[in-house]
Amino acid sequence: MSSRSGKILQMGYHQIRDSLQRRKLSFYPINEALYGLTPDQIQLRETVFNFSQKELAPLADRLDKDNGLDTSERKILWRKIGEMGFFGITTKSKYGGSDLSLLDQIIIGEEFSRISPAMGMSIGAQSNLCINQLDRNGTEEQKMKYIPKLCSGEWCGALAMSEAGSGSDVVSMRLQADREGDDFVLNGTKFWITNGPDADVFIVYAKTDLSSQPHHGITAFIVERNFLGFSSGPKLDKLGMRGSNTSELIFDNCRVPKENILGGLNKGVYVLMSGLDIERLVLSAGPVGVMQACCDTAFKYANERKQFGHNISEFQLIQAKMADMHTRLSASRSFLYNVARACDNGFICNKDCATVALFCGENSTKSALDAVQILGGNGYINDYPTGRYLRDSKLFEIGGGTSEVRRLVIGREINKEYK
Ligand code: COS
Numbered sequence: 001m002s003s004r005s006g007k008i009l010q011m012g013y014h015q016i017r018d019s020l021q022r023r024k025l026s027f028y029p030i031n032e033a034l035y036g037l038t039p040d041q042i043q044l045r046e047t048v049f050n051f052s053q054k055e056l057a058p059l060a061d062r063l064d065k066d067n068g069l070d071t072s073e074r075k076i077l078w079r080k081i082g083e084m085g086f087f088g089i090t091t092k093s094k095y096g097g098s099d100l101s102l103l104d105q106i107i108i109g110e111e112f113s114r115i116s117p118a119m120g121m122s123i124g125a126q127s128n129l130c131i132n133q134l135d136r137n138g139t140e141e142q143k144m145k146y147i148p149k150l151c152s153g154e155w156c157g158a159l160a161m162s163e164a165g166s167g168s169d170v171v172s173m174r175l176q177a178d179r180e181g182d183d184f185v186l187n188g189t190k191f192w193i194t195n196g197p198d199a200d201v202f203i204v205y206a207k208t209d210l211s212s213q214p215h216h217g218i219t220a221f222i223v224e225r226n227f228l229g230f231s232s233g234p235k236l237d238k239l240g241m242r243g244s245n246t247s248e249l250i251f252d253n254c255r256v257p258k259e260n261i262l263g264g265l266n267k268g269v270y271v272l273m274s275g276l277d278i279e280r281l282v283l284s285a286g287p288v289g290v291m292q293a294c295c296d297t298a299f300k301y302a303n304e305r306k307q308f309g310h311n312i313s314e315f316q317l318i319q320a321k322m323a324d325m326h327t328r329l330s331a332s333r334s335f336l337y338n339v340a341r342a343c344d345n346g347f348i349c350n351k352d353c354a355t356v357a358l359f360c361g362e363n364s365t366k367s368a369l370d371a372v373q374i375l376g377g378n379g380y381i382n383d384y385p386t387g388r389y390l391r392d393s394k395l396f397e398i399g400g401g402t403s404e405v406r407r408l409v410i411g412r413e414i415n416k417e418y419k
Contacts, residue, residue: 034330035337041107044100048111051084060116063243064388068235074156074198074245082153086112087127091135095143096151102278103340106285110333113289114296117392118243120286121399125194125244126150128282129275130157133203134222137263137271142222146201158199160190160223160249161272167192168405171215171269175251177206182258184208184221186229186251196232196247200225204249205268218268222260229254240391277350279400280357281343284336287364287396290389291329294364294371297386298325302374312374321370328363336360351413358406361396368393 037045055077063069069077081087089105091097098104105127113120131150134143149155166172175188186206193202202223209217223230233248263271299322302313312318339356342349368390372379379386397403 034334037107037337041104044104045107045111047084048086048108049114051080051086052111052115055080056112056115056119060119060243061382061385061388063116063118065242065382067237067242068197068245069243071198078153078156080153081123082151085151086123087153088131088135088147088151089127091131091147091151095135096148097131097135098151101340101344102281103337103344105282106288106336106340109282109285110289110292113286114293115289116243117286117290117293117389117395118241120289121241121395122195122244124282124286125159126157126199128279129159129194130199130201130203132278132282133159133220133271133275134262136274137220138222141259142262146222150201155200156195156198158193158195158202159275160193160196160202160204162192163189164191164248168402170272171218173205173207173218175204175206176210177208177219177221177256179208179258180255183255184219184258184261186221186223186254186256188251190249190251192236192246193232193249194244194246196249197235197245199232202249203262204251205272206251208268209266212266215269217266218272219265220262220268220271221256222262223251223254223256227254227256239394240388241395242391273350274348276401277348277353278343280353280406281336281339281348283396283400284332284357284360287360287393288329288333288336290364290393290396291325291332291360291367294367294386294389295322295325295329297384297389298322298371298374301378301384318374321374325367325370328367332360332363351410354401354406354409357396357400358403358410361393361406362403364393364396365390 059069085098086108088095088097089100089108090102091099093099109120109124112123131147134146150157161170163173163175165174175186175190177184177186186204190204204221204223205218206221207217208219211217229252231250233250236246238246302318302322303311305312313322336356339352342352368386371386372390375384375386378384
């Protein structure tokens with residue numbers, strides 16, 4: 001390549017990249033007939049969109065490169081999110097929540113994830129896994145003590161379920177809690193914990209009765225970071241979702257007062273299983289947000305990138321990919337909103353929650369792959385966000401239950417219905 005043509009090609013590359021980076025994403029039109037959103041929900045989406053553009057967009061790529069947010073920046077961001085009411089979304093206002101629906105929570109999660117899936121996940125872990133679990137299972141005293149601080153963003157929250165040796169087979173966990181007077185003493189570890197390095201309070205599942213069936217001897221505890229014997233490990237170096245801090249948790253004779261049992265002694269499996277349904281539903285906002293982000297980036301790129309004298313969007317093989325991406329997004333969003341509405345009306349069904357998580361998670365990875373392909377060589381370098389979307393997306397086929405577990409849950413329920 002001559003130095004002249006090299007320069008011209010470089011200019012083309014920079015121009016498209018800069019135009020993608022400079023451009024303010026336009027707020028996309030919502031087909032109300034298709035999605036059936038209320039005027040309040042349309043306005044909510046726009047509010048989150050504007051917030052994410054201002055607060056998350058400038059951070060998203062840096063977080064990916066730096067493997068997370070440092071503590072002081074995270075604390076400032078958390079306060080801003082708390083002020084907007086985006087943490088305790090479905091929680092009653094008397095605990096500092098916003099008293100909105102699960103569908104509203106999904107709209108919020110989707111817009112966060114459209115800009116930064118990693119931040120969407122960290123914020124979701126606090127609002128869904130931690131606050132929601134406390135809200136549904138806590139005593140009045142526990143709720144008053146913890147939820148307002150989490151809703152305001154003063155505190156960061158997390159949930160600790162998985163261990164290095166117990167992922168899909170969650171009830172085989174080994175973290176043990178032994179009664180000593182008015183306390184329980186926890187020994188063992190948890191692994192892959194979202195917000196692990198940052199959280200001030202954790203919902204932690206531990207074995208309290210080894211003599212009964214594995215799933216009947218589990219208890220949920222509320223553990224504060226400053227409890228004696230608690231520590232978190234260094235940030236894990238992940239493939240994707242790097243903007244979301246993840247770590248191991250270590251319990252070394254960690255003393256937890258018995259008042260901090262959540263949902264009853266040896267009743268942890270019900271807290272855990274019912275939480276998993278809501279988690280799978282709400283987590284699905286993430287892949288829908290990523291699919292939107294993939295469309296935003298790839299469609300714009302295809303309409304700017306010229307080859308053979310034409311914008312590549314004019315080529316039918318590119319149009320086919322664009323059509324597939326659009327179809328996956330529309331189908332996933334419609335499905336998710338319908339299941340969310342059913343859950344809001346009290347019909348929380350583990351088959352539907354697993355189905356929607358499976359569908360959205362796998363479609364998101366497919367669309368991220370298509371987006372990388374449309375960007376071609378530029379999709380393969382990290383100056384563009386599509387590589388990040390692909391790496392982030394993969395988590396949605398693993399976290400909150402792998403695609404395999406989701407298929408297992410769905411298959412089991414189908415068999416019950418047809419027996
Ligand atoms: N709400 C409340 N309780 C529920 C429930 C729900 N939605 N679903 C099941 N339960 C109860 C059951 O009633 C049962 O209790 P009883 O024996 O007293 O009736 C108990 O929970 C165990 O249920 P089940 O026997 O169906 O569970 P399994 O051990 O067969 O579950 C899978 C197997 C693989 C489905 C389960 O372990 C699972 O979902 N694993 C994935 C874990 C996961 O998602 N990890 C990622 C965490 S990221 S935070």
